[in-house]
Amino acid sequence: GFGMTTPATVGGKIFLIFYGLIGCAGTILFFNLFLERLITVIAYIMKSCHERQLRRKGVLPHNSRRGSGTSEVDSLAGWKPSVYYVMLILCVASLIISCCASAMYTPIEGWSYFDSLYFCFVAFSTIGFGDLVSSQNMNYESQGLYRFGNFVFILMGVCCIYSLFNVISIVIKQSINWILKKLDCRCCHRCQRKFFHSRRNVVMPGNVRSRRNISIETDVVNDSDTDGRRLSGEMISMKDFLASNKVSLAIMQKQLSETANGYPRQMSSSSKQNGFSGGVGALAIMNNRLAETSVDR
16 A cells, blocks of 8 residues: 555545455465465475486386376475475565566666666555555556556566565474574573582493484474483483382382281292282282181181
8 A cells, every 4th residue: 555545525435444354365365375385386396306217227107107196296295396496496586576576666666776676566565654655657658568567577576575584484383483492402401410419329220211302494393212311400200210210119019018027928839729819019018917817717
């Protein structure tokens, strides 16, 4: 909205409000679909170039047939370009369109080339200050052709700039997440070192998790299991503790049972028949006492 054409009546303003809801939503959907199709085209080009290189090396046959449309789309899933490549392509495309449009606006509108570039950015980014507006003079040479070119440049420029803003927002989000994860890891390590400074000599399990690999490309944190010692100050779960000290706990419970009975007890045949055999710890002590009582009876 540059401001040179505005609704004047109440009915026109109400119509603009309701039409703007549908129109702006449809325009955003169009721009998102444009970005998706651009990514699909880039993936198709990358795959085609790779297959051409393989055919030159003799790995693939030259008369290989392509599958159906669904299989073709599925085959492009692994060829999605990086967000940085898409951002670079959109930057170059936006710059080319802006330079070409400025070359058209400079002689026709009488602006300087820098003012034309400024108008292109303000118009393509849908800011629309209104200080510079095209097609406002009374007479133009080839006015119809000029308006058609103006429409094409604005449409292409808005598509590229909006898609570029969308990609830049993804890069900013990934960068912020990466920075926050780095700061969180440093803070956690410092807190754990202070809190668990006195527990460095605890028994560590054999298989522990290594450090997490954080990638800036995605928001996923990748864990890998390696054999080694756990980092100093890092907490271990109860499952890992029991797994590493299973034998020690069994020996300790057996010694506790023998100490309570006064001697290593040999289970008699009668006790086995009564069902009071096996077990260690407090349950074993109770079973042994019940076995003695049943034998005495």
